[in-house]
Amino acid sequence: MAITETIGSATINGLAYIGGLARLAGSSVRTIFIEPIRGKKFHFGRAVHQAMAVGVEALPIVSLISFFIGTILALNAAYELRKFGAMQVVASAVAISMTRELGPLMTAVVVIGRSGSAFAAEIGTMKVNEEIDALETMALEPVDFLVAPKFLAMLLMVPCLTVWADFMGVLGGGVFGVSAASFTWGSYISATLDALQSRDITNGLIKAAMFGLVITAVGCQEGFSTGLGSEQVGRSTTSAVVKSIFMVVVVDLIFTAIFYLTAPR
Amino acid sequence: MASIPTSKGDNPQAPTGAAISVRNLRVNYGSREILHGINFEVPAGETLVILGGSGSGKSTLLRTLVGLETPSGGEIWMRGKNFAAMSEEDRDELRKKMGMSFQGGALFGSMTVGENVALALQEHTELDESTIEIMVRLKLDQVGLSGFENYMPAQLSGGMKKRAAIARALSMDPEILFFDEPSAGLDPIIAAGIDDLILKLKKAFRITIVVVTHELASAFLIADRMILLDKGVIVANGTTKELQASSQPRVRQFLDRIPEPELTGEIDYLQMLTGDVPPIRQ
Numbered sequence: 112m113a114i115t116e117t118i119g120s121a122t123i124n125g126l127a128y129i130g131g132l133a134r135l136a137g138s139s140v141r142t143i144f145i146e147p148i149r150g151k152k153f154h155f156g157r158a159v160h161q162a163m164a165v166g167v168e169a170l171p172i173v174s175l176i177s178f179f180i181g182t183i184l185a186l187n188a189a190y191e192l193r194k195f196g197a198m199q200v201v202a203s204a205v206a207i208s209m210t211r212e213l214g215p216l217m218t219a220v221v222v223i224g225r226s227g228s229a230f231a232a233e234i235g236t237m238k239v240n241e242e243i244d245a246l247e248t249m250a251l252e253p254v255d256f257l258v259a260p261k262f263l264a265m266l267l268m269v270p271c272l273t274v275w276a277d278f279m280g281v282l283g284g285g286v287f288g289v290s291a292a293s294f295t296w297g298s299y300i301s302a303t304l305d306a307l308q309s310r311d312i313t314n315g316l317i318k319a320a321m322f323g324l325v326i327t328a329v330g331c332q333e334g335f336s337t338g339l340g341s342e343q344v345g346r347s348t349t350s351a352v353v354k355s356i357f358m359v360v361v362v363d364l365i366f367t368a369i370f371y372l373t374a375p376r
Numbered sequence: 377m378a379s380i381p382t383s384k385g386d387n388p389q390a391p392t393g394a395a396i397s398v399r400n401l402r403v404n405y406g407s408r409e410i411l412h413g414i415n416f417e418v419p420a421g422e423t424l425v426i427l428g429g430s431g432s433g434k435s436t437l438l439r440t441l442v443g444l445e446t447p448s449g450g451e452i453w454m455r456g457k458n459f460a461a462m463s464e465e466d467r468d469e470l471r472k473k474m475g476m477s478f479q480g481g482a483l484f485g486s487m488t489v490g491e492n493v494a495l496a497l498q499e500h501t502e503l504d505e506s507t508i509e510i511m512v513r514l515k516l517d518q519v520g521l522s523g524f525e526n527y528m529p530a531q532l533s534g535g536m537k538k539r540a541a542i543a544r545a546l547s548m549d550p551e552i553l554f555f556d557e558p559s560a561g562l563d564p565i566i567a568a569g570i571d572d573l574i575l576k577l578k579k580a581f582r583i584t585i586v587v588v589t590h591e592l593a594s595a596f597l598i599a600d601r602m603i604l605l606d607k608g609v610i611v612a613n614g615t616t617k618e619l620q621a622s623s624q625p626r627v628r629q630f631l632d633r634i635p636e637p638e639l640t641g642e643i644d645y646l647q648m649l650t651g652d653v654p655p656i657r658q
Contacts, residue, residue, distance in 0.1 A: 152499070233486075236485070237484075237485075240480060240482055240485070241478045241479070241480060241482040242482050242483075242484055242485070244439075244444050244478065244482065245476070245478055245482040245483075245484070247443070247444060247471075248442045248443070248444065248471060248474065248475075248476040248554075249471065249495065249496045249499075249544075250467075250468035250469070250471040250472050250496075250499075250500065251495070251496075251499055
């Protein structure tokens with residue numbers, strides 16, 4: 112009885128949590144796309160400000176990590192492939208792994224660390240300092256004011272960062288290919304382009320956009336659920352990172368499965 | 377208890393003459409009732425001070441008056457409308473005519489002082505930026521913070537933060553101003569400055585002011601009327617003179633600062649908060 116109760120309550124809590132995330136996303140969509148049609152202002156300036164913090168400022172670290180991941184992929188692929196004298200396949204292995212999986216995933220991990228945690232900390236601190244209450248008493252809806260610009264920024268910037276990560280990953284693989292395998296830059300790039308289908312890139316970008324939504328929703332939700340006291344902000348931030356990583360992997364699995372099932376044979 | 381309206385919560389008639397009229401207000405946190413049927417009125421242009429010890433429900437009352445808590449029963453009449461039974465849109469319209477100064481200031485830490493004061497004007501009015509800039513300067517001038525537009529809240533002292541928060545609360549020219557513990561955490565000189573500012577605002581703009589505090593000296597200086605809350609009920613309601621002359625034991629204990637025996641356990645604490653004896657847990 113106790114086990115079924117525990118499973119039941121965990122399921123209900125899990126569903127309630129996902130419902131909370133969906134509610135945040137839904138109100139933000141209304142604020143960004145529907146309310147402006149009805150004449151209510153949406154400050155794109157705030158979204159641009161967020162986009163700079165989420166996207167542009169993350170470029171150096173995303174570049175570096177993706178470059179190294181590209182090189183690591185090439186090394187691992189070459190380790191097996193050289194046994195079969197199939198080193199020319201390294202370029203396509205790197206390209207497909209980066210665009211379909213590791214580009215979006217590594218970008219998401221960096222964005223969780225930089226922005227998901229920052230969202231939770233920002234909103235959590237505002238909650239503790241009564242700033243969220245202050246917004247409400249000023250007739251400003253906290254979701255419109257704080258969450259919607261973050262959703263818009265993440266929806267646009269995570270796919271952009273992913274495209275850049277894909278490119279840097281291929282570049283990282285290319286450095287190995289040219290220096291340690293028998294590629295020239297020209298042959299590496301043409302092998303990459305031959306291997307890639309537009310589907311690989313779009314699938315990766317769809318996943319990246321979904322990751323952006325999940326990271327924003329979890330970060331903001333954790334911020335809003337911060338309890339009393341400043342130590343709770345730290346707890347919310349940690350929880351935002353852990354839950355975001357988990358949710359991103361779950362979303363990744365779901366979308367990869369959908370892409371697999373809908374792929375032409 | 378003096379001059380308390382006894383109307384029932386279902387009376388649809390808006391009261392006249394009072395800026396705020398609270399009738400039979402009840403507020404619950406979960407299943408626990410914190411405010412047990414509160415009734416009072418604040419005439420327009422007067423200052424009401426809500427006194428009460430820790431856990432008396434005074435902060436909950438203030439939060440309910442500004443719409444941060446939803447009452448489980450009763451009515452809050454402001455500007456001829458029942459604030460407690462409004463749609464969110466109507467409530468926001470009314471909120472534009474209210475200002476709230478929070479205990480810690482609650483200034484937006486990521487914005488400058490000027491941006492804090494300008495925010496409501498930018499969001500709720502069609503004024504152009506140069507007009508808003510002039511208005512921000514005026515509001516900061518009114519609270520004695522001229523020239524601090526470009527400071528970040530973290531660069532201000534406690535008293536200056538309070539003043540900046542008051543300037544922000546004044547930005548939309550409110551008809552009603554709410555203060556949560558305006559002099560808490562300030563030294564006596566700075567606190568006296570805040571009291572002076574409240575008196576000045578009242579005199580200059582005839583704003584209706586509601587202040588929650590437990591600082592007695594400050595309360596008697598700024599109040600026209602006072603209510604004393606204890607365990608979620610009003611034990612005294614009247615002018616400052618009436619309260620000072622009251623012989624009600626709880627009022628005397630509060631005003632004469634007579635200590636209470638220490639609470640010994642969780643049950644005592646919960647009982648103090650709610651006035652109820654909670655069921656003993658298994």
